[in-house]
Amino acid sequence: MIRQLPKIALLVGALAVAGQASAHGGGGPGVLGAVLGGAVVGAVVTSALAPREVVVQQPVYAAPPPPVYVAPPPPVYYAPQPVVYAQPVYAPPPPPRYYGPPHGYYGRPGW
Numbered sequence: 001m002i003r004q005l006p007k008i009a010l011l012v013g014a015l016a017v018a019g020q021a022s023a024h025g026g027g028g029p030g031v032l033g034a035v036l037g038g039a040v041v042g043a044v045v046t047s048a049l050a051p052r053e054v055v056v057q058q059p060v061y062a063a064p065p066p067p068v069y070v071a072p073p074p075p076v077y078y079a080p081q082p083v084v085y086a087q088p089v090y091a092p093p094p095p096p097r098y099y100g101p102p103h104g105y106y107g108r109p110g111w
Helices: 002-018 029-049
Strands: none
16 A cells, blocks of 8 residues: 555646646646546556566575595605614623532631
8 A cells, every 4th residue: 555655646646737627628738637637547557457577586506516626645755764773792601600608608627
């Protein structure tokens, strides 16, 4: 209804300007007002009856981008550090162990 208010106001204004038509005046403002009023009324009626074009934007499907394969960087190989084993210095074998009584503790036999 609110959308129709400007059309109704234009119709009432056109009818007010048209005034009364006189049959013996032979033209003039009455005829001009009637023609303008008829044009306005016709425009209002046709615009009210005409189907309105409603444009609804359809959702657009956007496909996801294809997966991007990124190759891993090539492996980095480091040369192994040289391993140096220290050779043991040759040492003579230790003297044999003596497991008897301590030397000189008992002394010589006294008989």
